Amino acid sequence: MSGVTIRDLGKAFPKEDGTATQALEGVDLEIGDTEFICLVGPSGCGKTTLLRIIAGLETATTGAVTVDGRAVTGPDPKRGMVFQEYSLFPWRRVIDNVAFGLEMKGVGKEERRRTADRYIEMVGLSQFRDAYPYELSGGMRQRVAIARALANDPDVLLMDEPFGALDAQTRNRMQKELLSLWDQTKKTIVFVTHSVDEAVYLASRIVVLSPRPGSIREIIEIPWPHPRDRTSAEFAEVRRRVLRMIDETENAQ
């Protein structure tokens, strides 16, 4: 079981003038094992902040996050993270980037390379194992970043708009590949995106956040199996519903 429980979570960022910006307030969310959750909402709704709190990169002002019943107090390789920016270490080859987490764990060179090779193969980049990140395209870099997070065998995979910087075609391909990885590894995934299309395509549940302070506006279940047809009527209908919801929360300001 690798569920994530978020209870009454709040986050305030202190400002220069002594007051504080309330980024999140009263967020309650139960994420089940092997679920694929997408967080969507207008910009500034705190979806990235929520993800970073789950990762342990930010601390909540109120409330708590627990993973498998253990409270999150700081970053931990058990919660893998894929960043929006290219976060591969440019001085390390692909193989050594993917093996980084295992190296920190103290796993021996032979073994960590074997494990890393397996995940590099899983994301289809075996022929680039000895390349440096600068030799890779944007999509490849994010695939390596996913492999790097998975190599630690995390309970949860946190993804912060990982395909945001990619072109539309690459993005669609990456979404398909991510679904196949999810299927193979059975990880719980929490995925932040501002593309509603992406969320409807990927998620088993979409969590719509409303801004200032960020809180959960609605949770939409999407029970359809994968692969999903983006052009179908029901797909368009859900997408329209979510978009309208985001619009309303924005105009309610």
Place this chain on the structure above:
Amino acid sequence: MNRQTQKRLLGIAALVVAAALWQIVAEYVVGRSFILPSVTDVAGAFVNLLESGTLVADIVVSLEHFGIGLLAALLLGVPIGILMGWFRVADFLLDPIIEILRPIPPLAWIPFAIIWFGLTTQAAGFVIFVGAFFPILTATYAAFRSVPKVFVEAGKVLGCDTSLELIRHVALPAAVPAIASGIRIAMGVGWMCLVAAEMFGVSRSGLGYQLWHNYYLHQMPNVVVYMLILGFAGLIIDRIFRNYVDQRLLRWHAGEVA
């Protein structure tokens, strides 16, 4: 003829013309070796100095001074730069001291170099150390301040638990290119300090000392020999370092920048 050979040939041709002009001006226009030694005067002086063995001995002494100073600057400059770049408290604590000491020209330390170390290699090394220390320190500091946040956060979520681990596995590798340029600048400054320190009597041998000594002896062709040797040695040291850094340490960096 390709571009590369064309470049070489033109470069050599220009050097030959410059040498010929120098020879003509020195011999027929100036006419006094004391004011402007000719190419042949300098070549003769070079052969004499080489045969007597003093030239090689002085090169060795100067490299020793330089090596001591640069090594000390590296051993202190890099760790202090890391400390100040990574820990805010260390920055607040050390910054005022550094800012007071840094603008003092390295050569102003010569009196104390002599008082503390006497006329030893350490005294000359100390002056070079003062010159090389600050460029290395500031480069390391700046490099650590500008490590991309996403690398540090990636390091954290991948299992770097302590500052030491983050510095060793993330920040230092990311900072190496900038530190390397700092070291290159430091080597240039150190080389200048070397000549000045030896000239101003911190040493009784070395290229800088000999240059000044030969000026007193009015051996101007020898002075030119030492000038050229100093230039070439500085150039070669820089080239060796740059090649080493470019090929060994920073293959990845070449691909990252335009």
